[in-house]
Amino acid sequence: MSHYQKPPELYDGLRLHQNENTGGCSPRVLAALAALRADQVGFYPPYAGATSAIATYLGVPADQITLTNGLDEGIMALAVACLRPSPGSAVPEAIVPEPAFEIFRFDTAVAGGRLVQVMPHADFSFPLTEVLAAITPNTRVVFLTNPNNPTGVSMPLDAIRTLAAGVPDGAMVFVDEAYAEFAGESFIQDLPSYPNVVVGRTFSKAFGLAGLRIGCLVGSPDTLDPIRRAIPVYSVNVAAAAAIQAALGDLDHVHEYLRQVSESRELLYQACDRLGLKYWRSRANFVLVCADARTDQLVNGAFARGVYIRNRSTEPGCAGCIRIGTGIVEHTRRCIAVMEEALCAAP
Ligand SMILES: Cc1ncc(COP(=O)(O)O)c(C=O)c1O
Structure with a gap:
């Protein structure tokens, strides 16, 4: 790929694919x-x-x-x-x-x-x-x-x-x-x-x-x-x-988001452990998860349920990997529920 492919303009669902703060600004x-x-x-x-x-x-x-x-x-x-x-x-x-x-x-x-x-x-x-x-x-x-x-x-x-x-x-x-x-x-x-x-x-x-x-x-x-x-x-x-x-002038707003990011990462790690998915412990507002052969099932299943997560499989060293935003706790819980549904659904 010789130029940047902007992700499609998806604004109807839960945007966990671009590392944004889904709670918005102060x-x-x-x-x-x-x-x-x-x-x-x-x-x-x-x-x-x-x-x-x-x-x-x-x-x-x-x-x-x-x-x-x-x-x-x-x-x-x-x-x-x-x-x-x-x-x-x-x-x-x-x-x-x-x-x-x-x-x-x-x-x-x-x-x-x-x-x-x-x-x-x-x-x-x-x-x-x-x-x-x-x-x-x-x-x-x-x-x-x-x-x-x-x-x-x-x-x-x-x-x-x-x-x-x-x-x-x-x-x-x-x-x-x-x-x-x-x-x-x-x-x-x-x-x-x-x-x-x-x-x-x-x-x-x-x-x-x-x-x-x-x-x-x-x-x-x-x-x-x-x-x-x-x-x-x-x-x-x-x-x-x-x-x-x-x-x-409102750093409290940022600090509350940082607190939720920490909680969200832990929730996602626990969900990955339950689902048998490998992940790397993250210091950012997203987690890279390895779903191997289940990558498409997870990304497409989440997409069909209105949750956008990013397939990073084509990046060097990231075969079978998905990047998932972990910010607002309520959004993370919704994402986890959708991941569980997508992986448990009959193919
Ligand atoms: C590592 C890194 N640098 C820079 C940017 C771009 O930031 P901005 O929105 O300020 O252009 C991003 C956005 O995803 C990023 O992940």
Whole structure:
């Protein structure tokens, strides 16, 4: 597959296939959106308020934050900044430890870089030795995700430090922390010692703002500079800028979601044990479950009952695997009931 296949637009059932917060955003976000005035919508948006609120939340100075229209835009900008071939030079290489967020692959191709995939261990523990061995003088980006999507497994922060010290001058290590809130761990406090690392964050997941599209890149201003040039000047809209400030003013809403995610994961593990399904313990708001020969029965059976879960079988190392969102407890209970029905139904 040479380009990203967007999942079909399914909004009638229970969406447990895109790692969204199915409980939605804080009510304060809706109030902030309702309070937007016509003149604010008429003007190009100011970013100082949103940038400073995010900087405070992440504990960094504001000049280390670049807002992006979803983290997707940040990843594309990074690929464009680092992976475009220049005449007379070797093709820039991007290392992607698999299985990974598939956008890394597609954005590398769009920029014209060469993809270097590192295949996974069976338990999805981080393949540090293999990633180090894949580094060449042409390496320009190492794409990491912590905790990882689609496995939910996290990597040791020490492995990031080792890679940052191991890449050639001018190369970047990108740490995608889309799910960091769920793991309660980040590389951000290490950034002053590792200026060649850029961290990506999104407010689509724990904060429930996927529909508004807001994320950010975090790094030293010098490192961010070439990436900033690849981001359109007003790519984050005024509604998203207002929404993130309201959302950051209601961290209780996020904490309650995180609590439900922990409970949901345990409920799903117990259900998998009952149903004889293998799974990997996750530190994100989803769990990767191996259903082997029962994959289609489970995915199609859940779909027929209005619950969407994602077949990840075609991802490297994920044959027979399904990724299931584990957020709002009531939704997880419904999903488990449907999984039990789908697996027990006569073929
Ligand atoms: C690892 C990872 N990075 C980035 C994103 C994209 O985030 P955003 O919605 O902010 O574009 C996702 C979304 O699923 C993701 O899983």
